Amino acid sequence: MHRMALPLDPGSPPVERHSRAGMVAGVVVTLIAVAVAIAFGVSRQDDPGRVVLAVVATHDQGADRPPPSPIPDPGSREGFADFAARAHWEPSGAREDAIEGRTASTVFWDRAGRRVAYTAVSGDPVDAPADSRRTGRRGVLLRSFDVGGRTVVTWEENGHTAVISGIGISRAALYNLAGGRARGSS
Numbered sequence: 001m002h003r004m005a006l007p008l009d010p011g012s013p014p015v016e017r018h019s020r021a022g023m024v025a026g027v028v029v030t031l032i033a034v035a036v037a038i039a040f041g042v043s044r045q046d047d048p049g050r051v052v053l054a055v056v057a058t059h060d061q062g063a064d065r066p067p068p069s070p071i072p073d074p075g076s077r078e079g080f081a082d083f084a085a086r087a088h089w090e091p092s093g094a095r096e097d098a099i100e101g102r103t104a105s106t107v108f109w110d111r112a113g114r115r116v117a118y119t120a121v122s123g124d125p126v127d128a129p130a131d132s133r134r135t136g137r138r139g140v141l142l143r144s145f146d147v148g149g150r151t152v153v154t155w156e157e158n159g160h161t162a163v164i165s166g167i168g169i170s171r172a173a174l175y176n177l178a179g180g181r182a183r184g185s186s
Contacts, residue, residue, distance in 0.1 A: 049129030051121065052154050054099045055106075055163045056147055059117035063093020063108050078138075079157050080118050080164065083177050084109050089116065116166040116177065125161045128154045133171075137179025144171055153178045 068091075089109040097104045103122040108115055128143035132154075135142050144153045152165040153174040164174055175182075 048127040049132070051100055051102065051126040052128055052152070052161065052163055053147065055097075055104050055119050055121060056150060056152050056165050058095065058097045058099075058104060058106060058119070059150065059165050060148070061095065063106075064095045065093065067091035067094045067107050078180060080162060080177055083180050084116075084118070087111070087177065089177070114166065114169060116164050116169055116174070118177075119163045120157070121161040121163065123160070125156045125159070135175065137175060137182060140179040142175055142178050144174065155179065 089111045091107050092110040092115070093108045095106045095108075097106070099121070101123075104119050105122075106117050106119040108117050129145050132143035132145045135144070140155050140157075142153055142155045144151065146152070149167050150165040151167075151169060151171050151174055152163065153171070154161060154163045155178050156162070162178070164178055166174060
């Protein structure tokens with residue numbers, strides 16, 4: 001004996017029931033695809049160091065204007081400008097860039113044929129690349145890494161991210177400029 005399948009809802013034909021199920025499945029698949037796309041987009045934006053790396057790329061572009069006069073006061077705590085002046089570095093030029101909705105204000109400093117670039121990044125502090133080295137000076141966490149022939153040091157100064165880089169400048173010299181000389185060194 002052969003039996004016919006009856007619809008669950010006696011008032012709706014079997015074809016209509018399958019159509020609704022297909023539509024629901026399509027919506028579910030679309031929602032999952034959107035969630036995955038958002039998750040991957042957010043993880044890219046949370047990539048540690050992307051803003052710092054973008055700042056360092058501007059250091060290769062050089063100055064496009066004279067340095068500010070006077071150099072802005074770093075605030076109540078000693079900062080880069082103080083340490084650089086004590087080490088006989090002189091401001092030689094500046095530039096300003098927009099990076100991901102932030103202002104990156106850079107001053108270039110020269111001494112004995114060498115140059116370092118110092119950038120203050122507006123907004124909340126940002127992370128250094130995940131594989132950065134870590135050390136401290138006078139209670140300041142310094143992170144350093146190398147990229148494109150440059151040695152880079154980044155830290156938090158006055159509530160913002162600060163980034164310095166130089167070519168042919170030792171990591172120790174950059175640490176001294178970022179956080180002051182290590183205690184006990186002359």
